[in-house]
Amino acid sequence: MNTQEYIESGIIETYVLGMTDAIESAELEQYCREYPDIKLAVTAFEATLEQHALLNPINPPSTIKVQLFESLKDEFVHPVFMSAPTKQSAKVFDIKPFLKYIAAASIILLVISGAMNLYLYTKLSNSSAQYQAILVEKTSLQANNQLIQAKALDLFNSMQMMTDPNMLKVSMPGMPGKEKNYATIFWDTKSKDVYILPNKLPQPTLGKQYQLWAMVDGKAVDAGMIGDCAGLCKMKNIPSATMFAVTLEKKGGSSIPTITEMYLAGKVS
Amino acid sequence: MELPQKYSEQELVWLLKQRNEQAYSYLYDHYSGALFSIILSIVKEEELATDVLQEVFIKIWRQISLYDTTKGRLYTWMLNVARNTSIDAIRSKGVKNSRQNQELTENVYEQAGSAEMKTDAIGLRKLVHTLKDEWKILIELSYFEGYTQDEMAKMLNIPLGTVKTRLRSGLAALSKIIKP
Incomplete structure (x- = not known):
């Protein structure tokens, strides 16, 4: 197939602008999978169209955005509600005997029916128990999923922060004897907020916790405790510092650093 | 902490599917001008647009x-959502008008396109009007008025x-005009 001729025919523009019929569209989508040139031409025209549109906007009245957000405001939040299982009520029929022998037959049928009911009821209870178990499992899966989503968002946010040009990065290598450990400080030069990424620190022993210190005018200032956090841990706001260090302290922190338990230190460059 | 003000297309779509309000606000700020231009060029009246x-x-x-990414x-x-919605809007408006004017028009087809073209076009439609007649009429009728x-x-x-x-030649020519 002569892809160049096909590309130049204008079929790609017709497709992207939504004017091809179903057969033409299907054919073009098939060609896109077979010929990278054609796929490339489609993408290129889409980009050209978008760029042209973005460079020649006509801005709508500013009130529209307010109205739009007002009408959608309930849709931005979407807590997950679990619907309670609906109970099925059993239908009750009155049996009215109108003839003696039919009544006798009815009683026999009633007994059989009663037995059937008992049997079906047992089956229903089993199914219902299984259903409840599945519901519980579904809830826990959903919770798990939300946890993972929250973590992904945390990581995404952390990544955005790390690549912020205002972020000053301070590497903190391990002290002699603890060379295997290190952590990185991210210091927002605008807001002065300090974040730490504990790249490699051993699990603290029971009752102990790592504490971050900032050296300010030769004095060690408490910069916060390193807790359990995904990605970056937010520490205290430190307006100025020449150095950061991490020591292992008793849980909750100390007012002065225990120099013998110093794990990491790094100068602000 | 503020979310970034600029998103890659994948991030934007991902966040929109998460029902993220900030991403939607960004989407509106970034694209409303472009979409309003195409809507206005089709429906022509600002209030309807x-x-x-x-x-x-x-x-x-x-x-x-x-x-589907x-x-x-x-x-x-x-853009396709905007175009289809705009064409639906002029169609439903046109239905009301044509019921009122039924006796005045013998040939609805003849009216479509030709009468509309005299008005001042904007945006992409204005560029279409610089093309030669045999292309212009087809793009007008199909893209802006929705005829098959x-x-x-x-x-x-x-x-x-x-x-x-x-139609294809006309659109290929149009594509050359808008290419940066």
């Missing part, structure tokens, strides 16, 4: 799960094959 714009953004919000760019999808290729062949009394070739 603002109604259509709101409808389009509500559709984008509620139907983002239908958008493998089929094309987000803008292309939104079959309908145009009957209206203009030319073979379907010719309609297809001319």
Whole structure:
């Protein structure tokens, strides 16, 4: 197939602008999978169209955005509600005997029916128990999923922060004897907020916790405790510092650093 | 902490599917001008265009799960939503008008396109008007008024094959004009 001729025919523009019929569209989508040139031409025209549109906007009245957000405001939040299982009520029929022998037959049928009911009821209870178990499992899966989503968002946010040009990065290598450990400080030069990424620190022993210190005018200032956090841990706001260090302290922190338990230190460059 | 003010297309789509308000706000700020331009060029009246714009953004919000990233760019999808909604809007308005004017017009097809072209066009439609007549009429009728290729062949009394070739050539020419 002569892809160049096909590309130049204008079929790609017709497709992207939504004017091809179903057969033409299907054919073009098939060609896109077979010929990278054609796929490339489609993408290129889409980009050209978008760029042209973005460079020649006509801005709508500013009130529209307010109205739009007002009408959608309930849709931005979407807590997950679990619907309670609906109970099925059993239908009750009155049996009215109108003839003696039919009544006798009815009683026999009633007994059989009663037995059937008992049997079906047992089956229903089993199914219902299984259903409840599945519901519980579904809830826990959903919770798990939300946890993972929250973590992904945390990581995404952390990544955005790390690549912020205002972020000053301070590497903190391990002290002699603890060379295997290190952590990185991210210091927002605008807001002065300090974040730490504990790249490699051993699990603290029971009752102990790592504490971050900032050296300010030769004095060690408490910069916060390193807790359990995904990605970056937010520490205290430190307006100025020449150095950061991490020591292992008793849980909750100390007012002065225990120099013998110093794990990491790094100068602000 | 503030979320970033600029998103890559993948991030934007991902966040929109998570029902993220900030991403949607960014989407509106970034694309409303482009979409309003195409809506206005189709429906022509500002008041109707603002109604259509709101409808389009509500559709984008509620139907983002239908958008398939493998089929094309987000803008292309939104543009098609905007165009279809605009054409529906002029169609339903046109139905009301034509009921009122039924006795005045003998040939609805003849009216379509030709009468409209005298007015001042904006945006992409203005560029279409710089093309030669045989291309212009077909792009006008199909892109801006929503007629199918079959309908145009009957209206203009030319073979379907010719309609297809001319429409494609016209759009290829248009593509060269907008290429930066």
